[in-house]
Amino acid sequence: MKxxxxxxxxxxxxxxxxxxVATLESDWLTQGPQVPAFESKIREYCGxxxxxxxxxxxxxxxxxxxxxxxxxxxIVWVSAISFVASANAPMMCxxxxxxxxxxxxxxxxxxxxxxxxxxxxxxxxxxxKLIIVVHMGGASAxxxxxxxxxxxxKFKILExxxxxxxxxxxxxxIGSCEFSDACVFSFHPVKIITTGEGGIITTNSKAxxxxxxQIRSHGIIKCDQNEAYQIDQEIWNYKxxxxxxxxxxxDLQASLGISQLKKLDAFIGSRNKLAKKYIIALKGLPLSFxxxxxxxxxxxxxxxxxLKESHIKERNALYQYxxxxxxxxxxxxxxxxxxxxxxxxxxxxxxxxxxxKYARSAITxxxxxxxxxxxxxxxxxxxxxxxxxxxxxxxx
Numbered sequence: 001m002k003x004x005x006x007x008x009x010x011x012x013x014x015x016x017x018x019x020x021v022a023t024l025e026s027d028w029l030t031q032g033p034q035v036p037a038f039e040s041k042i043r044e045y046c047g048x049x050x051x052x053x054x055x056x057x058x059x060x061x062x063x064x065x066x067x068x069x070x071x072x073x074x075i076v077w078v079s080a081i082s083f084v085a086s087a088n089a090p091m092m093c094x095x096x097x098x099x100x101x102x103x104x105x106x107x108x109x110x111x112x113x114x115x116x117x118x119x120x121x122x123x124x125x126x127x128x129k130l131i132i133v134v135h136m137g138g139a140s141a142x143x144x145x146x147x148x149x150x151x152x153x154k155f156k157i158l159e160x161x162x163x164x165x166x167x168x169x170x171x172x173x174i175g176s177c178e179f180s181d182a183c184v185f186s187f188h189p190v191k192i193i194t195t196g197e198g199g200i201i202t203t204n205s206k207a208x209x210x211x212x213x214q215i216r217s218h219g220i221i222k223c224d225q226n227e228a229y230q231i232d233q234e235i236w237n238y239k240x241x242x243x244x245x246x247x248x249x250x251d252l253q254a255s256l257g258i259s260q261l262k263k264l265d266a267f268i269g270s271r272n273k274l275a276k277k278y279i280i281a282l283k284g285l286p287l288s289f290x291x292x293x294x295x296x297x298x299x300x301x302x303x304x305x306x307l308k309e310s311h312i313k314e315r316n317a318l319y320q321y322x323x324x325x326x327x328x329x330x331x332x333x334x335x336x337x338x339x340x341x342x343x344x345x346x347x348x349x350x351x352x353x354x355x356x357k358y359a360r361s362a363i364t365x366x367x368x369x370x371x372x373x374x375x376x377x378x379x380x381x382x383x384x385x386x387x388x389x390x391x392x393x394x395x396x
Contacts, residue, residue: 001325001326003326004328005326005328005378007302007364008367008368010189010194011267011368011369012194015262016259016260019256019258020255022255029251030250030251031248032251033251034251035249037258038053038249038258041258042185042200042261043202045261046176046183047175047176048175048177048204049203049204049205049206049209050202050204050205050208051200051201051202052200052201052212052213053249054199054248055197055198055248055249056186056187056198057162057185057187057188058085058089060184060200061086061158062089062092063245064201064212065089065090065130067182067211067212068182068208070093070130071093072094074090074093074096074129074130075095075098075121076096076097076129076130077100077130078099078132079099079133079134080102081107081136081333081336081355083332083333084336085162086336087342090132095129098128099335099337099352099355100113100131101351101353101354101355102354104357105291106139106142106292108141109133114149115149118149118152118153122153129155129156130155130157131146131155131158132158133146133157133159133180135163135164136302137290137304137332138192138300139164139167139293139296139299140164140168140174140296140298142293143159143178143180144169156181157180158181158183159177159180159182159183161174161183162184162191162199163299163302164298164301165185166193166264166267166299167268167297167298167299168296169295169297170295171295175202176202177204181208182201182205183203184199184200184201185199185202187199187200190301190368191301192271193257194256195249195256195257196252196256197253214241214242214244215245217244219240219241220240266369268297268299271299271300271301271367271369272297272300274303275298275300278303278367278380282380286311287307287308288308289306300367302332302367303367304365305365307362308361312360314390315361317390318363318383321386322363325378327365327378327382329363329365330364331362331364332362335351335355335356337351337352338356365379
């Protein structure tokens with residue numbers, strides 16, 4: 001293979017380029033008509049009441065935590081397997097972050113573990129204010145079961161759906177917030193659709209949406225022409241009513257997002273077909289794959305192979321072998337609490353046994369709509385070649 005095959009990449013065509021050029025030639029580059037138009041398209045697609053576009057998914061997570069009133073000393077629980085931003089956002093709000101173990105089949109937060117942990121926390125008087133539920137790889141966690149626990153223990157739910165736009169749970173699009181207070185999407189170039197960088201928060205709460213709009217733009221609300229707002233005889237066209245940030249998405253990004261959104265369902269279809277092809281092509285190897293329940297349609301942002309117990313020790317060798325063949329495999333993810341920043345605080349090995357076992361055995365293979373048949377066959381043949389060589393060495 002002459003070129004490196006990345007684990008993920010954007011998929012742009014001429015219509016995307018034309019959409020951005022049209023905005024470049026318009027009167028608006030930053031805060032113009034394309035951002036609210038993109039938000040409207042996301043609302044319609046997800047079947048949700050409000051959508052607030054921001055600079056990236058990390059600022060979306062932080063904004064959502066802030067709007068949900070996560071403060072110094074509050075307790076926030078996060079799935080142990082995720083990108084670090086899932087835990088960084090509440091920590092930046094001053095929260096005490098704790099981690100919940102995963103289910104080894106779904107790679108999502110374990111509802112059984114969560115139920116036990118909540119019961120214990122209730123007895124100790126230290127229930128979480130918020131739980132951040134990650135939809136790993138694009139497959140929704142069991143939101144219905146988690147929502148039932150929310151009703152019992154009165155915590156808030158934020159869906160980190162950075163991997164999952166276009167997916168479904170319980171016959172509704174992820175992002176509908178049927179079982180959560182808010183949901184966050186990412187539009188980074190390796191995600192399902194891209195705006196270059198960018199993110200969005202969806203919610204059905206009008207009050208929460210208002211807070212998010214303020215947080216996004218300096219804590220400011222604009223005064224309409226019918227509102228005479230005067231201070232010492234001076235006329236003001238906006239009011240800053242709280243502290244906020246500059247997390248605004250640009251019209252350039254939004255115009256690309258609108259164009260990409262038109263192709264989202266086609267991208268999801270292509271990713272699901274590729275995932276099925278992988279599962280068939282890798283049959284018979286000492287591997288398993290993320291289990292997607294019957295109530296879920298995954299967007300397949302990631303395709304993760306999980307080495308069986310008997311072959312876990314070969315994971316690093318497989319990673320290095322595939323890398324040497326120009327296949328840019330990846331690791332998604334080590335448990336967040338084993339990252340140096342978190343290890344240097346109060347987190348140690350053994351917190352989440354399943355998460356640590358998964359992390360030792362998982363490799364992400366390339367998956368995106370632009371993979372050619374030649375590239376796909378190259379990936380599969382080299383995975384098979386590695387295990388054939390390993391088996392032959394084992395027989396000697």
